[in-house]
Amino acid sequence: MALQRSDVPDHLNLCSLDDGWLDRRVFTDQQIYEAELERIFARCWLFVAHESQLPKRGSFLNTWMGEDQVLVVRQADGSVNAFLNSCPHRGNRVCNAEAGQARGFVCNYHGWSFGIDGKLTGVHEAAAYDREPTFDRSRMGLTPVAQIETYKGLVFATFDPDAPTLRDYLGxxxxxxxxxxxxxxxxxxxxxxxxxxxxxxxxxxxxxxxxxxxxxxxxxxxxxxxxxxxxxxxxxxxxxxxxxxxxxxxxxxxxxxxxxxxxxxxxxxxxxxxxxxxxxxxxxxxxxxxxxxxxxxxxxxxxxxxxxxxxxxxxxxxxxxxxxxxxxxxxxxxxxxxxxxxxxxxxxxxxxxxxxxxxxxxxxxxxxxxxxxxxxxxxxxxxxxxxxxxxxxxxxxxxxxxxxxxxxxxxxxxxxxxxxxxxxxxxxxxxxxxxxxxxxxx
Structure with a gap:
């Protein structure tokens, strides 16, 4: 849920940068920190990888966008995508390795498995889910980032679908x-x-x-x-x-x-x-x-x-x-x-x-x-x-x-x-x- 204006501390406006002064509380205030996670790290383009770290199909690495852990993965067609490293069932990580190459990812908690494209490929006790009419596998994949782009080897991603293009962001x-x-x-x-x-x-x-x-x-x-x-x-x-x-x-x-x-x-x-x-x-x-x-x-x-x-x-x-x-x-x-x-x-x-x-x-x-x-x-x-x-x-x-x-x-x-x-x-x-x-x- 997006922060409302009332959630942003009033004292942010006390920063007088034109005169060369900054409020120290930008370094210590928990409310300001939460605003940063929402309005900077969940909105800006963030560096997530260099293409050389993902040399082959299925090459992956674990990194962070703010406090959200993401898997950056080389796809079968050579492109790069990134997903939240969190199972949509109970939220556990689906990969604990820092980097490597994989054909897919499996959650240790209940055995849900995912392809390198993030799609759900299997579940433990599949028959029980098959009997559940509301269970839609197509909606149970890993959550992808909203946008991902590369600039001369550097890979950036953003969670915000309304963010400007990477090229406009870099200017x-x-x-x-x-x-x-x-x-x-x-x-x-x-x-x-x-x-x-x-x-x-x-x-x-x-x-x-x-x-x-x-x-x-x-x-x-x-x-x-x-x-x-x-x-x-x-x-x-x-x-x-x-x-x-x-x-x-x-x-x-x-x-x-x-x-x-x-x-x-x-x-x-x-x-x-x-x-x-x-x-x-x-x-x-x-x-x-x-x-x-x-x-x-x-x-x-x-x-x-x-x-x-x-x-x-x-x-x-x-x-x-x-x-x-x-x-x-x-x-x-x-x-x-x-x-x-x-x-x-x-x-x-x-x-x-x-x-x-x-x-x-x-x-x-x-x-x-x-x-x-x-x-x-x-x-x-x-x-x-x-x-x-x-x-x-x-x-x-x-x-x-x-x-x-x-x-x-x-x-x-x-x-x-x-x-x-x-x-x-x-x-x-x-x-x-x-x-x-x-x-x-x-």
Whole structure:
């Protein structure tokens, strides 16, 4: 049942993002969290798989859309579909494996079985059901998602039949996505399986960090950068570097065009050599400006909860499990045509830096967990948070689409992230979301 306007807490309207302030209660309020599940995770397009994870008919993986578990399955005709991983009889899971290949799925509770197309194929004690005139097998299949589409290897799904198309949802952000998804004719793939871990933080704190928090890097990761690279993060760029925050529909990318390599590639000679060898290909496919973004020091969040670092090639989803808990699923993306030694270097580099034991991820996890706990205090959560860095830095750029802001040390992307978040949580329909966005941009 859709949330009514009265179900949305009034204090959401107290966020004054134009002045650079945010209400802390967005990180701690259970009612707000329930509104997020209904109006963001049950409505937006969410990343569910990379096509390379589903190589054959019957290949599947288990993932989450909000707190709804779904099975993503390669169909007999080569297409991909996704279904709730919940039996329509008593609700038990029909598959407990994280990934694999199957001819169908069977519920452990009462033996109902389903094909890879989600249709009910059999039941235990079938004769009893055959005697029941109201039992309609055609209505007893696994519930499919409302829409599922792919963009250059990335598979997205939504539970909302009225959601805009994936292409409209992404908008001009595809210009930036192609930097990592389409810089080589062979496309991309995920390698090395998946790492899953748990964080005691609100999902938005992690998502907004990847949306563009370059400010924390030189401070939070100073010792880790010294250990891994032999120099502080703050010394890897230049004070007058060409850098930007860009955002479209709440999707955010921050990058520094003068710091390709080094921290972004962990100073691995194999990766650096590969990037140099491919420079001409990058320019031919992407143009000179976007070619400089490949392997740059940058971070991205595709709204709401799909993040990646284009240099380290770590991709992750922040799966919400309540206001104070997030499950992190992590993969490594590489060019399919890259040499195996380069793929291995990226995979090992991601494990060293952005994994549960990674030198950078441990720093981030501590900060996110302590911030979530501190914001929950009765008096603390009454105090607004400052998001005012970079007010007035928006520019018009000849090549970069979307909302463009000069400077990598900026809060611009975080402000746009929360504007999109607020538009969705406070709107009863996509039409209202669009109206709010247009009114703000006028």
């Amino acid at each position: 001009d952000f595809v210009y930036y996505l192609d930097v990592i998804l389409d810089n080589d004719e062979g496309g991309t793939e995920f390698v090395g399986g998946s790492i899953r871990s748990e964080l005691g933080c609100n999902w938005k704190i992690a998502a907004e960090n990847f949306a563009g928090d370059a400010l924390h890097a030189g401070w939070t990761h100073a010792s880790a950068a010294d250990a891994v690279l032999g120099q502080p993060v703050s010394e890897l760029g230049h004070a007058d570097a060409e850098s930007y925050h860009v955002n479209v529909n709440g999707h955010c990318w921050e990058f520094n065009l003068d710091s390709v390599g080094n921290a972004a590639t962990l100073d691995d000679k194999r990766i650096l050599a590969y990037l140099r060898q491919q420079e001409q290909t990058f320019r031919e496919r992407l143009g000179d400006l976007r070619a400089r973004m490949v392997g740059s020091i940058s971070s991205v969040n595709l709204f709401p909860n799909f993040s990646f670092l284009p240099g380290q090639n770590t991709f992750r989803t922040w799966q919400p499990k309540g206001p104070h808990r997030t499950d992190l699923h992590t993969w490594v993306l590489v060019n399919r045509n890259a040499p195996q030694e380069v793929k291995d270097a990226w995979r090992k580099g991601a494990m060293m830096t952005f994994s549960p034991a990674g030198v950078f991820e441990m720093d981030d996890g501590d900060n996110w967990e302590f911030a979530t706990r501190a914001n929950a205090g009765v008096v603390t959560r009454r105090q607004p948070l400052h998001y005012g860095l970079g007010l007035g830095t928006r520019i018009e750029h000849d090549e970069l689409p979307g909302n463009v802001y000069r400077g990598q040390i900026n809060d611009a992307n975080q402000r746009h992230f929360y504007r999109r978040w607020s538009d969705l949580v406070c709107s009863e329909s996509w039409e209202e979301v669009d109206r709010r966005t247009k009114e703000r941009e006028q």
